[in-house]
Amino acid sequence: MPRLGNLLLEEKLITQPQLEEGLETQVVYGGRLGTNLVELGFVKEVDLARVLGRQHNVPFASGEMVPDPSAIAVADAAFYDDKDVMPMRVDATKLTVAIMHPKQQLEAIDALGFKTGKRVVQVIIPEFRMTQLLRKYAKAFRPMRPIDMNTMRPSKASGAGEPKPGEVSDLINEGDFASLYAQAAAPVEEEAVIEGAVVEDDEPVIGGALLDGPQPMAPVQPPPPLVVPKPELPALNFAEATKLLQASQDRDDIAKTVLRFAKGKFRRALLLSVRGDLVTGWQGMGKGVTAQGVARIGVSLREDNSLKMVRDLRSHFIGPMKKTPGMDVFYKMLGGGSPTTAVMMPLLVRGKPVHILYVDNGPNQVTPPDIGELLIVSQGVSRSYDTLIKARQAARAG
Numbered sequence: 001m002p003r004l005g006n007l008l009l010e011e012k013l014i015t016q017p018q019l020e021e022g023l024e025t026q027v028v029y030g031g032r033l034g035t036n037l038v039e040l041g042f043v044k045e046v047d048l049a050r051v052l053g054r055q056h057n058v059p060f061a062s063g064e065m066v067p068d069p070s071a072i073a074v075a076d077a078a079f080y081d082d083k084d085v086m087p088m089r090v091d092a093t094k095l096t097v098a099i100m101h102p103k104q105q106l107e108a109i110d111a112l113g114f115k116t117g118k119r120v121v122q123v124i125i126p127e128f129r130m131t132q133l134l135r136k137y138a139k140a141f142r143p144m145r146p147i148d149m150n151t152m153r154p155s156k157a158s159g160a161g162e163p164k165p166g167e168v169s170d171l172i173n174e175g176d177f178a179s180l181y182a183q184a185a186a187p188v189e190e191e192a193v194i195e196g197a198v199v200e201d202d203e204p205v206i207g208g209a210l211l212d213g214p215q216p217m218a219p220v221q222p223p224p225p226l227v228v229p230k231p232e233l234p235a236l237n238f239a240e241a242t243k244l245l246q247a248s249q250d251r252d253d254i255a256k257t258v259l260r261f262a263k264g265k266f267r268r269a270l271l272l273s274v275r276g277d278l279v280t281g282w283q284g285m286g287k288g289v290t291a292q293g294v295a296r297i298g299v300s301l302r303e304d305n306s307l308k309m310v311r312d313l314r315s316h317f318i319g320p321m322k323k324t325p326g327m328d329v330f331y332k333m334l335g336g337g338s339p340t341t342a343v344m345m346p347l348l349v350r351g352k353p354v355h356i357l358y359v360d361n362g363p364n365q366v367t368p369p370d371i372g373e374l375l376i377v378s379q380g381v382s383r384s385y386d387t388l389i390k391a392r393q394a395a396r397a398g
């Protein structure tokens with residue numbers, strides 16, 4: 001199967017340097033290559049969807065989408081959340097299902113076909129569109145990305161329909177995040193705007209039969225989440241952390257190693273992602289720190305806060321955090337209570353600050369400025385990412 005990057009190059013939708021930057025960004029921030037290229041402003045969504053359809057030889061769709069309530073009703077929300085699929089249209093003989101990767105989702109497609117007794121038509125859509133559908137119609141939780149908050153880089157291409165620079169608010173606060181998730185549960189009232197079209201058996205599927213104007217959303221009641229506490233990972237000493245960083249296989253390995261080392265010295269530790277003027281939560285460990293709380297962190301760097309200073313100066317910080325509306329929300333997402341002092345340091349990849357490591361000793365506590373080994377570990381992060389980027393580029397060239 002041809003690679004997405006090669007197809008985009010072949011159609012002259014991106015340049016080689018843009019592809020390399022997209023691959024670097026994917027290694028650092030995760031997600032699929034196409035999502036990162038759209039966020040960087042290098043590719044239009046409609047072009048990405050079309051090339052994905054060509055890559056997998058299946059119909060494609062792009063733009064905002066409204067699934068038919070009768071299609072959603074063929075399975076429960078937990079199934080869609082787990083399998084990353086979304087039924088869009090159902091009739092007497094056919095079930096049209098939005099997917100992200102046909103070969104990787106055969107099990108889910110087969111299960112839906114068996115359950116309904118209908119022929120399943122797969123329609124490929126970009127990853128970020130699937131994420132938005134799952135949030136809205138399956139009450140699924142997915143971490144935020146710049147594309148969700150409209151903070152994409154201005155497009156390098158010309159022409160209508162390209163991603164525009166987002167208007168970043170002075171504060172991405174708790175209300176903004178709550179509003180976004182509230183919208184995910186609200187019935188659809190306005191007509192969907194569809195870009196592009198899908199043709200299957202010479203019959204319009206999207207922009208026609210699949211998404212035929214506004215549809216009232218069927219109530220989807222997911223089962224209550226089963227909370228299974230994960231075993232607490234032990235803290236690491238300096239030698240262990242250094243060794244594990246060198247053996248990192250992906251960004252999650254890097255995060256776990258850094259946080260487990262920080263956990264041995266501080267009560268709370270967070271890794272934050274820096275994308276332009278927005279800082280979002282990535283992973284965290286410590287007392288009162290929850291995965292969902294961290295993933296809901298979003299602070300604008302357009303306000304004059306301590307995070308902005310670390311990003312701009314690319315230097316570590318020790319001391320009291322500036323009290324701003326954004327940081328008030330930051331600590332609320334951590335369960336409440338700001339420390340007397342905190343420690344932060346930027347994690348650089350090829351000279352660019354991509355993460356901020358934040359540690360403290362909890363509410364109203366002084367954080368010891370013992371950061372010598374922490375600085376060395378943070379430098380190891382840069383080397384680990386560089387190794388992963390080179391491996392990703394070599395794999396693509398091989």
